[in-house]
Amino acid sequence: xxxxxxxxxxxxxxxxxxxxxxxxxxxxxxxxxxxxxxxxxxxxxxxxxxxxxxxxxxxxxxxxxxxxxxxxxxxxxxxxxxxxxxxxxxxxxxxxxxxxxxxxxxxxxxxxxxxxxxxxxxxxxxxxxxxxxxxxxxxxxxxxxxxxxxxxxxxxxxxxxxxxxxxxxxxxxxxxxxxxxxxxxxxxxxxxxxxxxxxxxxxxxxxxxxxxxxxxxxxxxxxxxxxxxxxxxxxxxxxxxxxxxxxxxxxxxxxxxxxxxxxxxxxxxxxxxxxxxxx
Numbered sequence: 001x002x003x004x005x006x007x008x009x010x011x012x013x014x015x016x017x018x019x020x021x022x023x024x025x026x027x028x029x030x031x032x033x034x035x036x037x038x039x040x041x042x043x044x045x046x047x048x049x050x051x052x053x054x055x056x057x058x059x060x061x062x063x064x065x066x067x068x069x070x071x072x073x074x075x076x077x078x079x080x081x082x083x084x085x086x087x088x089x090x091x092x093x094x095x096x097x098x099x100x101x102x103x104x105x106x107x108x109x110x111x112x113x114x115x116x117x118x119x120x121x122x123x124x125x126x127x128x129x130x131x132x133x134x135x136x137x138x139x140x141x142x143x144x145x146x147x148x149x150x151x152x153x154x155x156x157x158x159x160x161x162x163x164x165x166x167x168x169x170x171x172x173x174x175x176x177x178x179x180x181x182x183x184x185x186x187x188x189x190x191x192x193x194x195x196x197x198x199x200x201x202x203x204x205x206x207x208x209x210x211x212x213x214x215x216x217x218x219x220x221x222x223x224x225x226x227x228x229x230x231x232x233x234x235x236x237x238x239x240x241x242x243x244x245x246x247x248x249x250x251x252x253x254x255x256x257x258x259x260x261x262x263x264x265x266x267x268x269x270x271x272x273x274x275x276x277x278x279x
Contacts, residue, residue, distance in 0.1 A: 025277035027270055030130060031261045040083070040252035047088045048249070050076045051108035054093045058273040059114065068093045071273040072112045075131070078265050079240075082256040103243060110249060111241040126247035128254050131266075133237035135227030135279060136167055137205035139193060139212065142222050146200060150225035154178045160189050160198040166233040171202045174228075194220045204234075205278030213276045227279045 042048070052060045052072050063069040073091055080089035094102055099115075102108050104124075117127055138159075140146045146153055155177035161168045163182040171180060181198050183189040190211055193201040201208070205227055211217050231237075242249040260266045270277070 025271055025275070026279045027267045027277065028132065028279045029261060030133070031258045033262065035258065037251075037255040037258055040248065040255055042083060042085055042249075042252055045085070045088070045109070045249070047090060048080065048085055048110065049090045049092060049108045050110050050112050051099050051102055052076075052091065052093055052111070052113045053096050053099070055096070056114060060093065071269060072114075074269055074272075075260075075266075076110075076112050078260050078269065079253055079256040082259045083252055103241075109242060109246060110253070114238055115241050117236040117239055121241070124244060125241040126244050126250040127239040127241050128250050128257060130237035130239050131257050133229050133231075134234055135205045135229045136170060136202060136234065137208055137226045137228070137278060138224045139201045139203075139208050139221045140199065140224045141193075141196070141220060144199070144222075144224065146224050148225050151175060154200065157199040158197070160192045160201045161203060162186065162189055165203075167203050170228070170230055170233045175202075190216065194218060200224070206274070209274060209276040209278040223278075 052068070052070075054060055054062050054068060056070075056072075058070055059072045060068065060070040068091060076091055077086065077089065080086045092108065096113070099108075099111055099113055103111055111125075115121065115125075117130075121127075138146070138150060138154075146157065151174065154175050157178055158181050159171060159175070159178040160181045160183055161171050163184050168180070168182065171178060178200075181192065183192060186207075189201060189203070192198045194217060201221075205223075208223070212221060212223070240250065240253050242253075257266075260269075
């Protein structure tokens with residue numbers, strides 16, 4: 001699971017969104033509009049049980065009434081709706097460490113909880129295509145003139161980044177003319193951007209979007225350039241996992257995920273949970 005997101009998002013999901021930052025959102029699209037997938041037959045499945053957690057907001061969490069909520073929960077329901085099996089869909093939350101054991105014992109059919117797509121896991125699971133990725137982004141002061149082409153314009157600029165992160169590696173590899181300023185803590189990285197210690201910050205777009213939306217940023221900054229999607233640095237993104245023997249479910253979910261993207265349902269979900277687009 002992308003556990004490095006959890007701590008920040010628990011706090012950040014509660015902040016109010018600044019209208020200035022919510023304007024003109026860019027919606028990610030990972031599907032080819034010309035592609036056609038076969039509509040699946042799921043008649044052999046008496047029910048479809050999704051397993052998730054409750055400690056990964058805004059993807060999965062308990063709402064004020066103690067009910068499981070979040071982007072993943074609504075996405076699973078949208079998938080079931082497209083597949084016309086909503087009455088047979090169940091969504092159950094378990095502790096993270098129990099998820100894989102539960103699906104191995106047949107206590108669930110699909111994991112929608114941020115399970116990383118590693119070569120080792122592909123031996124046991126069939127994955128859907130990625131439905132969401134986490135791009136790297138630059139953040140600059142609101143009045144900055146730093147724009148595309150970033151690779152050229154960032155030359156000689158002071159760019160803050162977390163020391164030892166994949167973002168530092170990508171920054172050095174792709175923007176070698178930037179003056180890299182290293183920070184050991186995320187709050188110090190943001191302070192450097194807000195106070196003008198750096199000309200730009202380079203980091204995870206999702207985390208940065210929540211910082212931009214929150215009061216800590218004091219409306220100081222905005223995204224510039226990008227987004228930079230680089231699986232070799234940041235992984236393949238989020239996908240639904242099923243047992244290898246149930247690969248037909250992954251194919252069915254792919255069909256539904258594409259339909260959701262084409263009919264606008266994904267856009268509605270994305271803006272509901274990520275009103276400051278990180279794309």
